[in-house]
Amino acid sequence: SYQRDIYSSFRSPKFSTKPAEWEAQARKKVPAANFGYVYGAASSGRTHAFNTAAFDRYRLRPKMLVNATRRDLSVELFGTKYPSPILCAPVGVQNIMHKDAEEATARACRETQIPMILSSAATRTIEQIAEANGPGERWYQLYWPRPKFDDITASLLQRAKYNGYKVLVVTLDTFNLAWRPTDLDSSYLPFLFGDGCQVGFSDPVFNRIYDEQQAEDTRSAGEKIREALDVISRPGTPFGALKLLMKASTIKKSRSWLDVLNSGTYREWHHLELLKQHWSGPIVLKGIQTVEDAHKAIEYGMSGIIVSNHGGRQLDGAIASLDALAEITADEQVKKSGLTILFDSGIRTGSDILKALALGAKAVLIGRPYMYGLAIGGEEGVKHVLKCLLADTDNMLGNLGKTCLGDLSRHDLQIQGQAK
Numbered sequence: 001s002y003q004r005d006i007y008s009s010f011r012s013p014k015f016s017t018k019p020a021e022w023e024a025q026a027r028k029k030v031p032a033a034n035f036g037y038v039y040g041a042a043s044s045g046r047t048h049a050f051n052t053a054a055f056d057r058y059r060l061r062p063k064m065l066v067n068a069t070r071r072d073l074s075v076e077l078f079g080t081k082y083p084s085p086i087l088c089a090p091v092g093v094q095n096i097m098h099k100d101a102e103e104a105t106a107r108a109c110r111e112t113q114i115p116m117i118l119s120s121a122a123t124r125t126i127e128q129i130a131e132a133n134g135p136g137e138r139w140y141q142l143y144w145p146r147p148k149f150d151d152i153t154a155s156l157l158q159r160a161k162y163n164g165y166k167v168l169v170v171t172l173d174t175f176n177l178a179w180r181p182t183d184l185d186s187s188y189l190p191f192l193f194g195d196g197c198q199v200g201f202s203d204p205v206f207n208r209i210y211d212e213q214q215a216e217d218t219r220s221a222g223e224k225i226r227e228a229l230d231v232i233s234r235p236g237t238p239f240g241a242l243k244l245l246m247k248a249s250t251i252k253k254s255r256s257w258l259d260v261l262n263s264g265t266y267r268e269w270h271h272l273e274l275l276k277q278h279w280s281g282p283i284v285l286k287g288i289q290t291v292e293d294a295h296k297a298i299e300y301g302m303s304g305i306i307v308s309n310h311g312g313r314q315l316d317g318a319i320a321s322l323d324a325l326a327e328i329t330a331d332e333q334v335k336k337s338g339l340t341i342l343f344d345s346g347i348r349t350g351s352d353i354l355k356a357l358a359l360g361a362k363a364v365l366i367g368r369p370y371m372y373g374l375a376i377g378g379e380e381g382v383k384h385v386l387k388c389l390l391a392d393t394d395n396m397l398g399n400l401g402k403t404c405l406g407d408l409s410r411h412d413l414q415i416q417g418q419a420k
């Protein structure tokens with residue numbers, strides 16, 4: 001059974017069961033700049049620290065003499081039943097952690113029956129991940145191109161829909177990439193723009209727009225590169241120089257794809273109507289942190305929100321995501337609306353997951369921990385991390401004296417400094 005299978009991972013002699021150890025091993029496994037990109041946070045790193053520290057202020061209140069030997073971790077999200085409340089958060093450029101990148105994650109998700117949310121900044125295409133994920137569950141995360149690229153948005157959504165991605169996640173907190181000192185100091189850009197972010201090349205609309213743009217500007221850098229290529233591809237030119245120039249044109253195109261995704265603050269709430277025209281399934285807004293914005297999500301007919309601060313990677317000094325969740329789920333209008341609320345940022349253990357669910361999240365997303373698993377052992381590493389988190393959650397649910405997630409509520413929590 002699912003409950004038995006998730007416990008198989010701790011017998012692995014290769015991997016630790018400690019989250020801190022996953023991080024330590026990943027640090028040793030990949031180049032410092034790559035690890036830094038995953039581990040790093042915005043500016044002072046305080047919000048990242050707030051995220052994890054917030055879990056210490058909410059503590060679980062266990063009940064005794066309850067028969068909780070048979071437990072059920074299943075949840076229903078947007079009409080689909082999932083065996084657990086865990087999803088893999090959208091994480092871009094996974095090739096910096098392991099050569100199998102998003103494909104390893106897609107296979108691990110299929111094996112553990114955990115939905116994978118594919119990032120717009122992935123290093124594998126929508127189609128490649130659909131194939132690797134096979135009968136698994138998958139959602140698509142959109143970095144929403146600016147209005148002049150609406151055709152690209154439409155094309156991405158159409159491809160996602162055609163390839164079996166069920167839910168559209170629109171990330172709202174990254175229109176303006178944050179000041180991230182670790183990356184600035186390690187100049188991580190080459191691997192993002194180099195072999196990394198080429199998935200845009202697979203989109204026919206992006207390619208058409210890109211080619212048209214190149215043709216229009218005959219003296220553009222792209223033309224110069226082609227001219228230079230002409231020159232150095234003559235007999236006698238070193239092969240290395242040729243490769244270097246080809247790489248330069250790839251980097252240019254990758255950069256152009258990231259430009260499309262990194263759209264600046266060109267979007268307003270009423271633009272969500274456009275997404276609804278191109279996507280008939282559920283739409284979930286990722287990066288909501290306030291009751292005010294949760295109300296807007298309801299007003300604009302969204303199916304759900306992901307309370308998230310991007311793992312502390314965007315607005316430094318922002319409140320802990322768990323505190324934002326507590327505020328939003330306590331709101332009467334939100335409660336009445338039936339809005340589905342998901343949560344991420346800072347989860348490292350099973351008890352963290354139970355706390356978020358007790359506060360009213362229906363399910364949670366895991367970010368960095370599975371990336372560390374990917375670095376340590378590719379597909380096996382991701383599977384190990386996910387199974388550990390599942391088993392830890394299942395075990396803690398029993399220790400709390402509960403048999404299913406629907407039984408969790410705020411009564412299961414004591415908030416420090418606030419006696420019940």
Ligand code: FNR
Nearest residue numbers: 038089090091092119171310311345346366367368
């Ligand atoms: C992210 N995150 C992210 N989110 C998103 O919507 N699209 C993306 O492409 C990415 N890329 C990305 C890369 C890396 C390296 C990290 C660590 C994170 C944010 C991610 O989905 C999630 O919100 C956070 O990772 C959750 O916080 P924890 O679990 O990492 O603390």
